[in-house]
Amino acid sequence: MVDIHSHILPEVDDGPKSWDVAVAMCRMAAADGITHQVATPHANDRYHYDRPYLLGLLDHLQKLVGDSPKLGLGCDFHLSYDNLQDALANPSRYAIEGTHYMLVELSNYSVPLQTTDSFLKLGDSGMTCVITHPERNPILRESPQRVVEWAEQGCVIQMTGSALTGFWGERVRHVAQWLLEHDAVHVLSTDAHDTEKRIPVLSTARDAAAGMVGHEVAQALVEGNPRAIINSQPLPYFPRPLTGSYRKGSN
Numbered sequence: 001m002v003d004i005h006s007h008i009l010p011e012v013d014d015g016p017k018s019w020d021v022a023v024a025m026c027r028m029a030a031a032d033g034i035t036h037q038v039a040t041p042h043a044n045d046r047y048h049y050d051r052p053y054l055l056g057l058l059d060h061l062q063k064l065v066g067d068s069p070k071l072g073l074g075c076d077f078h079l080s081y082d083n084l085q086d087a088l089a090n091p092s093r094y095a096i097e098g099t100h101y102m103l104v105e106l107s108n109y110s111v112p113l114q115t116t117d118s119f120l121k122l123g124d125s126g127m128t129c130v131i132t133h134p135e136r137n138p139i140l141r142e143s144p145q146r147v148v149e150w151a152e153q154g155c156v157i158q159m160t161g162s163a164l165t166g167f168w169g170e171r172v173r174h175v176a177q178w179l180l181e182h183d184a185v186h187v188l189s190t191d192a193h194d195t196e197k198r199i200p201v202l203s204t205a206r207d208a209a210a211g212m213v214g215h216e217v218a219q220a221l222v223e224g225n226p227r228a229i230i231n232s233q234p235l236p237y238f239p240r241p242l243t244g245s246y247r248k249g250s251n
């Protein structure tokens with residue numbers, strides 16, 4: 001399996017606080033069958049993103065863990081005005097290493113109509129946006145049809161695996177399942193931060209997805225699609241999403 005969203009570099013954001021924990025996270029990922037892991041430190045108001053410095057840390061971590069998993073660098077890119085201007089001026093700075101894919105996280109407090117325009121602008125600069133965990137966004141959770149529209153426009157939708165297993169509560173699980181059943185999810189990732197709660201494990205999410213949409217699709221979400229992303233290829237599983245109104249779940 002390939003994990004394109006994780007916080008495994010020590011002391012650069014709210015991920016691991018030490019090299020020991022960073023190494024333990026990599027070992028946990030490898031034991032779960034994750035062969036490639038993309039480290040995606042935050043770039044937001046709280047955490048500065050210094051790519052050359054982060055590449056140095058990644059290199060050191062790879063030496064500590066050995067061959068597996070293979071590590072790459074990306075960014076948990078927060079879509080703020082300043083970040084957007086910088087990404088448009090330097091499209092590859094925030095990309096998953098060597099590819100035209102970049103993670104894009106939306107604000108929990110406001111998802112303005114211009115958001116669609118921002119995705120189009122990034123697309124014009126050569127990047128394909130991978131929208132991260134819309135199921136956990138309190139605004140999009142109420143209007144997941146917007147996520148379906150972005151998928152129709154060619155954005156890649158990345159869901160947190162643990163949303164499907166109930167870690168984030170029933171409401172998040174419900175909308176996650178709705179998006180999955182509407183063919184509007186392309187990748188499952190761990191968004192791991194530690195070895196205790198937000199852990200680098202994908203197999204349980206893959207199995208949960210298989211129970212909802214079948215083994216073949218589940219496998220595409222953790223293997224075929226994320227592997228295509230790290231190789232800068234088009235996604236092998238990219239169905240036309242189903243439209244339909246969303247009815248809220250309980251809680």
Ligand SMILES: [Fe+2]
Nearest residue numbers: 005007076191
């Ligand atoms: Fe993240």
